Structures are given as C-alpha cells and as structure tokens.
Amino acid sequence: MAISAPDGEPAVSNTYHKSRTWLLLPSWVVLGALSLVPAILMLVYSFLTKEFRGGVIWEFSLAAYDQFFFDRGLFGDDSPTLDWTYIAIFWRSFWQAGAATLLSLAIGFPTAYFIATRPVQTRAIWVFLITIPYWVNLLIRTVSMKFLLRDEGPLNLSLMAVGLIDSPLQIVNTNLAVQLGLFYSYLPFMVLPIYAAVERYDFSLSEAAADLYASKWVTLHRILLPVTKPGVIAGCILVFVPSLGSFLAPDLLGGAKNYMIGSLIEEQFKGNAGNWPFGAAASMILLTIVLVILIAFARQQSRLERGRV
Numbered sequence: 001m002a003i004s005a006p007d008g009e010p011a012v013s014n015t016y017h018k019s020r021t022w023l024l025l026p027s028w029v030v031l032g033a034l035s036l037v038p039a040i041l042m043l044v045y046s047f048l049t050k051e052f053r054g055g056v057i058w059e060f061s062l063a064a065y066d067q068f069f070f071d072r073g074l075f076g077d078d079s080p081t082l083d084w085t086y087i088a089i090f091w092r093s094f095w096q097a098g099a100a101t102l103l104s105l106a107i108g109f110p111t112a113y114f115i116a117t118r119p120v121q122t123r124a125i126w127v128f129l130i131t132i133p134y135w136v137n138l139l140i141r142t143v144s145m146k147f148l149l150r151d152e153g154p155l156n157l158s159l160m161a162v163g164l165i166d167s168p169l170q171i172v173n174t175n176l177a178v179q180l181g182l183f184y185s186y187l188p189f190m191v192l193p194i195y196a197a198v199e200r201y202d203f204s205l206s207e208a209a210a211d212l213y214a215s216k217w218v219t220l221h222r223i224l225l226p227v228t229k230p231g232v233i234a235g236c237i238l239v240f241v242p243s244l245g246s247f248l249a250p251d252l253l254g255g256a257k258n259y260m261i262g263s264l265i266e267e268q269f270k271g272n273a274g275n276w277p278f279g280a281a282a283s284m285i286l287l288t289i290v291l292v293i294l295i296a297f298a299r300q301q302s303r304l305e306r307g308r309v
Helices: 020-046 063-069 085-116 120-135 138-149 154-161 175-199 204-211 216-244 248-254 261-268 276-308
Strands: 002-004 010-012
Touching: 020 276, 063 085, 063 276, 085 120, 085 175, 085 216, 085 261, 085 276, 120 175, 138 154, 138 175, 138 248, 175 216, 175 248, 204 216, 216 276, 248 261, 261 276
Parallel strands: none
Antiparallel strands: 002 010
C-alpha cells in the first residue's frame, strides 16, 4: 500500500516487511529450480569429458572449450590454431537475430501505434488478431512458413500469376527465409510491449507539439519515442534473445548453409553421436555473451537515468 511521505514523495508501506522473505520464498524456489539449477548443471557438464558412445565421463577438462576455439588436427595432436568455424556460426547468429529484431521493430512499432490509437472498445479485438496465430505450435507454424515460401508455394504462384516474376524465386534455404521465419515467430513479442507503452502515452503532448509547429517526424523523434522507449527496449530484448537461440527456423528454412547457434547446440544433444560437453560449453559461451550485453546495457541506462536526475 502506497502512502504519502511528509515531503510529498510517495512512500512504501512496511505492512509486510517482516514476512516478505517468506512471501518471496515460492518465487525464489521456482526461479532457482527452473533457471539457476539448469544453468549450473550446464556449466558442470561443459567441463566434463565426452564419452565415445554418447553421454559424458565424469572427468573434468577444458576439452569442450578448446574444441570451440582451436583446431588441433584430425587426431588432436597438432599444434593448436584458431578455428573460426564456430565463431563464424556465432557471428551469423548475432546478425541474423539483430536483423530480425530490426525488422520486427520496423513492423511492430507502427502496428502497436495503430492498435493503441483505435477506439477503446476495439483494441482487444486487434490484440486478439495479433496473437491468435500463435496459439498454434511453433513447429507447425514454421513448417507452414516453409510451405508458403517453397518454389511451388502460394507466394511464388501468386507472383507468377500476376506477372511479377517469370520463374519461382529461390527463397527456402536462404538467409531471407531464416529472417522471415524469425520475424514471423517473434513479432508479437515486439508488438505487445510497445502497445502497452503507447497506450499509456499522453497524446496531448503530440497535440501541444503540433500547436508549436513541430513536424510529425520531430514529434515522433523528440516526444513519442523517448516516452515509449521502455516498451521498445523490452520488445527488442524479447525478440533478440529467443531469435539468437532459435533452431527451428534455421533448420527448416535455412538449411546447412545458414547454421545458427541454436542448431549447433541442439545437434550436440541428439543421438549417440552428440557431444554433450561441447553443447554445454557452446550454451555457456552464448549465455555469457548475452548476460554481458544485457548487464552493460542496463548499466548504461542506469547512468543515463542518473544523469537526467
């Protein structure tokens, strides 16, 4: 319960101060069981030794991390040289996820703004239309996307029917197909946070800017975007992180030439030929990079907020 302090600043009631630890305990248990424990197990497995027939041997080593960064020849006894194979896969994954995030932002922001400016009684219908396709399993939606984009699919047939192309476009097994798959998979994660931010926006600020002869671009850049920035940031994170670890879109739409981190990790845990320590090491490297980026971004935002104060 919020109360007013003597100086007029909002204060927080201490009604549940003594019992807050016990009230938070269920959340801590769930977060620990579903997030912390799996991460610790993955960290431990990344330092184990691969068993020849699959699984692991409980002998600790750095072999998995060494395999990620260095090439020691066919039999593993040559001098180590830097191997760019897996680093290139990581780089490809980051720019694919970044491009999917930018595409989702370019489409998601106008969509969210459109929904937020509809009459109140119809906004729920628009949100429903955005989310209803995502009631279907992601695998089914990705396979449907492949059917849509294939050479004999509805997209190519429609373009040829209206005379825009003479022969089918080769879209499947390209970077474009992966981009479209990631965009289609995670677009609502961009739309919904931005919609929530725009819905709380005070449109009288835009009217005041127009009265002062500000152009629509200036109003967007100087007023609307700064106010809705938290929703934009949340949407970008919610799209970028799952896109980075996605494996369905690269596997089904991209083919072998468009391998991404998620596909690499998923491949290491399949069948007896998998390499669990290497898959765990790749997962930990990915997790570390993402955490470093998010922490650095959070610190920068905190400094900016303190600077404004």
